[in-house]
Amino acid sequence: MSGWLAVAGLGPGAQALITPEVTAALDEATDIIGYAPYVARVADRPGLTRHPSDNRVELDRAAHALTLASQGHRVVVASSGDPGVFAMASALFEALESGPDHWRAVDIRILPGITAMLAAAARAGAPLGHDFCAINLSDNLKPWPLIERRLRLAVQADFAMAFYNPRSLSRPEGFARTLGILRETCEAGRLILFARAVSTPQEELHITTLDRATPEMADMRTMVIVGSSRTRMINRPSGPILYTPRWAE
Amino acid sequence: MSGWLAVAGLGPGAQALITPEVTAALDEATDIIGYAPYVARVADRPGLTRHPSDNRVELDRAAHALTLASQGHRVVVASSGDPGVFAMASALFEALESGPDHWRAVDIRILPGITAMLAAAARAGAPLGHDFCAINLSDNLKPWPLIERRLRLAVQADFAMAFYNPRSLSRPEGFARTLGILRETCEAGRLILFARAVSTPQEELHITTLDRATPEMADMRTMVIVGSSRTRMINRPSGPILYTPRWAE
Numbered sequence: 001m002s003g004w005l006a007v008a009g010l011g012p013g014a015q016a017l018i019t020p021e022v023t024a025a026l027d028e029a030t031d032i033i034g035y036a037p038y039v040a041r042v043a044d045r046p047g048l049t050r051h052p053s054d055n056r057v058e059l060d061r062a063a064h065a066l067t068l069a070s071q072g073h074r075v076v077v078a079s080s081g082d083p084g085v086f087a088m089a090s091a092l093f094e095a096l097e098s099g100p101d102h103w104r105a106v107d108i109r110i111l112p113g114i115t116a117m118l119a120a121a122a123r124a125g126a127p128l129g130h131d132f133c134a135i136n137l138s139d140n141l142k143p144w145p146l147i148e149r150r151l152r153l154a155v156q157a158d159f160a161m162a163f164y165n166p167r168s169l170s171r172p173e174g175f176a177r178t179l180g181i182l183r184e185t186c187e188a189g190r191l192i193l194f195a196r197a198v199s200t201p202q203e204e205l206h207i208t209t210l211d212r213a214t215p216e217m218a219d220m221r222t223m224v225i226v227g228s229s230r231t232r233m234i235n236r237p238s239g240p241i242l243y244t245p246r247w248a249e
Numbered sequence: 250m251s252g253w254l255a256v257a258g259l260g261p262g263a264q265a266l267i268t269p270e271v272t273a274a275l276d277e278a279t280d281i282i283g284y285a286p287y288v289a290r291v292a293d294r295p296g297l298t299r300h301p302s303d304n305r306v307e308l309d310r311a312a313h314a315l316t317l318a319s320q321g322h323r324v325v326v327a328s329s330g331d332p333g334v335f336a337m338a339s340a341l342f343e344a345l346e347s348g349p350d351h352w353r354a355v356d357i358r359i360l361p362g363i364t365a366m367l368a369a370a371a372r373a374g375a376p377l378g379h380d381f382c383a384i385n386l387s388d389n390l391k392p393w394p395l396i397e398r399r400l401r402l403a404v405q406a407d408f409a410m411a412f413y414n415p416r417s418l419s420r421p422e423g424f425a426r427t428l429g430i431l432r433e434t435c436e437a438g439r440l441i442l443f444a445r446a447v448s449t450p451q452e453e454l455h456i457t458t459l460d461r462a463t464p465e466m467a468d469m470r471t472m473v474i475v476g477s478s479r480t481r482m483i484n485r486p487s488g489p490i491l492y493t494p495r496w497a498e
Contacts (some may be wrong), residue, residue, distance in 0.1 A: 011268075014270070015269070016268060016269045016270035016273070017268050017269075017270055017361070018268070018269070019260075019265060019266050019267070019268055019363065020264070020265045020266075020267070020269070021263070021265035021266055024265070058495075082367050082371075083371070083375075084367060084370045084371055084375045084376075084377050084378055085367070085377060085378070086378070086379075086495075087378075089371070089374070089375035089378055089492070090375045090378030090379070090492055090493060090494055090495045091495060092375075093374055093375055093378075093483060093490055093492040093494075094492075094494055094495070096483060096490070097481070097483050104483070104484075104485040104486065105485075105486060105487075107487075108490075109371075110370075110371035110372075110374065110375065111371065112266070112363045112367045112368050112370075112371040113363075114268065114361045114362075114363070115367065118331050118333060118334070118361045118364065119361050121333045121359075121361075122331075122332070122333055122338070122359035122360065122361040123359075125338070125342055125359065126332070126333045126338035126339045126341075126342055126359065127333075128333050128334060128383075129333055129334070129335070129336075129338055129339030129342075130335075130339070130385070131382070131383065131384045131385060131399055132382065132383055133380070133381065133382035133383070133403075133406075133408060134377075134380065134381055134382070134383075135380045136379070136380060141495050141496035141497070142496060142497040142498070143497075143498065146497055146498075149406065150380060150406045150407075150408070153402045153403075153405050153406040154382075154402075154406060156402050157382075157398065157399045157402040157403060157406075158399075159382060159399070232346070234342060234345060234346050234353070235353075236353040236354075237353065237354060238354075238356075241342055241345070241357075243338070243339055243342040243343075244339060245339055245342075245343055246307075246335075246339045246340060246343070246390050247390035247391060248390070248391040248392075248395055249391070249392065249395075
C-alpha cells in the first residue's frame with residue numbers, strides 16, 4: 001500500500017506563508033479534500049481530484065480521507081492556518097479512533113502551518129510575546145459555561161488571550177457575552193486587537209481598548225487578541241505597534 | 250532611507266518548514282543578526298554580513314539591528330520558531346520603546362514562523378486541538394510564584410499546556426517543581442509529550458503519563474506538552490497518536 005494522508009496547514013491566506021513541506025505534499029497528492037474555500041486555494045492540475053465539502057462535516061470529510069488513503073490514494077486534507085489548532089487534525093483522529101481497524105495502518109502526517117493568531121500577532125507587533133492562551137469561542141462543540149469559566153481563569157492568570165471563531169451569523173451573542181465578562185474582570189484600557197483576513201487583500205487591523213470594543217468589530221474572519229495587563233502600545237508615524245514585554249513581576 | 254528590519258521565524262529546524270516569505274527576506278538582506286546557532290542556519294553568500302551573538306543579549310542585539318536598519322541596511326533578525334512566541338519580537342519592541350525617536354521611523358516587519366509547540370504537536374498528533382495555553386517556564390524574566398500561579402489556574406481551566414524552556418543547566422529545579430504542581434492537581438494518568446529537537450536529525454518524541462514523567466525527560470531543546478483531562482492516545486502499529494478531541498462537556 002503506497003497511499004498516505006497529510007493534513008496540511010495552508011496558513012492564513014498568502015501563498016508566501018505556505019511552507020515548502022505543504023507545497024511538496026500538494027504536488028504529490030492524487031486527491032485534495034476540505035472545506036470548499038480551502039480547496040479553492042489550491043491550484044488545479046492534471047492528476048489531482050478535488051473533493052470540496054461544506055462546513056461542519058468534519059467527521060465525514062475525515063472518514064472520506066481515511067478511506068481513500070487506505071485504498072492507496074495520496075490524500076491531502078486542506079486546512080486553513082495550522083491543522084492542529086481548531087482545525088481538521090483533531091477531527092481526523094476522532095474519526096480514526098472510532099473507525100475500522102485497518103484505518104490505523106494508514107500513513108498519516110500532520111503538516112504544520114502558520115495559525116491565524118500568530119499571523120495576526122506578527123502584523124500587529126508581538127502581543128503574544130509573553131504567556132498566553134488560545135480559546136475557541138464557538139459553542140458548537142462545548143457548552144457556554146465552560147467557555148465563561150475558561151475566560152475568567154485566563155484573566156486571573158493574566159494570560160494574553162487569542163480568540164478563534166469569535167462570532168458567526170448563527171451565534172452572534174457569544175462575543176457580546178465575552179466582552180461583558182472582560183469588562184467585569186479587566187481594566188477599561190485593556191488593549192484589544194481585531195485582525196480580519198490577515199495576509200489577504202481584505203486584511204484589516206484595528207487596535208482598540210476594552211471600553212471602546214463592540215461585538216460588531218468581529219466577524220467570522222476575525223481573530224481577536226486581548227492583551228494581558230502588561231500589553232503596551234508604541235505609537236509611530238506609520239502606525240501603532242502592540243506588544244507584550246517578555247518580563248513580568 | 251531604504252533600510253528595513255525583519256524579525257524572521259526560521260521554524261523549528263527543517264528547511265522545509267521555513268516560509269517563502271522568510272526565505273525572500275533572507276535573500277534580500279544585507280545583514281543577519283541573531284543568536285549564533287540561528288545565524289548558522291542561514292547559508293552564507295556574498296553581500297551578507299553575519300552578526301552572531303551570545304544568548305541573553307536580546308536587547309543589545311535589538312539595538313544593533315535598529316541602528317543598522319536606521320542607517321539604510323536591510324536587516325534580518327533571525328529567530329527560532331515564531332519570533333512572536335518567547336523569542337526576539339518582544340525584545341525588539343522593548344528596545345524600540347526605550348530607544349531614540351528616530352528608530353520609530355524604521356520599517357519593521359515581523360515574519361511569522363512555525364513555533365515549536367505547533368511543530369511538536371503535529372509530530373505527535375493533535376494535542377493542542379482544543380483550548381490551550383503556552384507558558385515559558387524560564388524564571389529569568391518573571392518570578393517563580395507567578396509561574397506557579399499560572400500553572401494552577403491553567404489546570405483549573407483544563408487547558409492543554411505547552412511549556413517552552415522547561416529546563417536548563419542553570420535552572421534544573423523549575424521543571425521538577427512544575428511536575429510537582431501537576432501531580433498535586435491532575436490525575437496520575439494525565440498524558441505528557443516530550444518532544445526534543447523536532448524536525449531535526451536529533452528529533453526524539455516520548456509520550457508518557459504524569460506518574461511516570463521525570464525532570465530528566467526534558468532539556469533545553471525539549472518542548473513539553475501536557476494534555477488536558479480529555480487528551481487521548483490512539484495505539485497504532487507504527488506508533489501512538491496523542492490528540493485532544495474538539496468537543497468538551
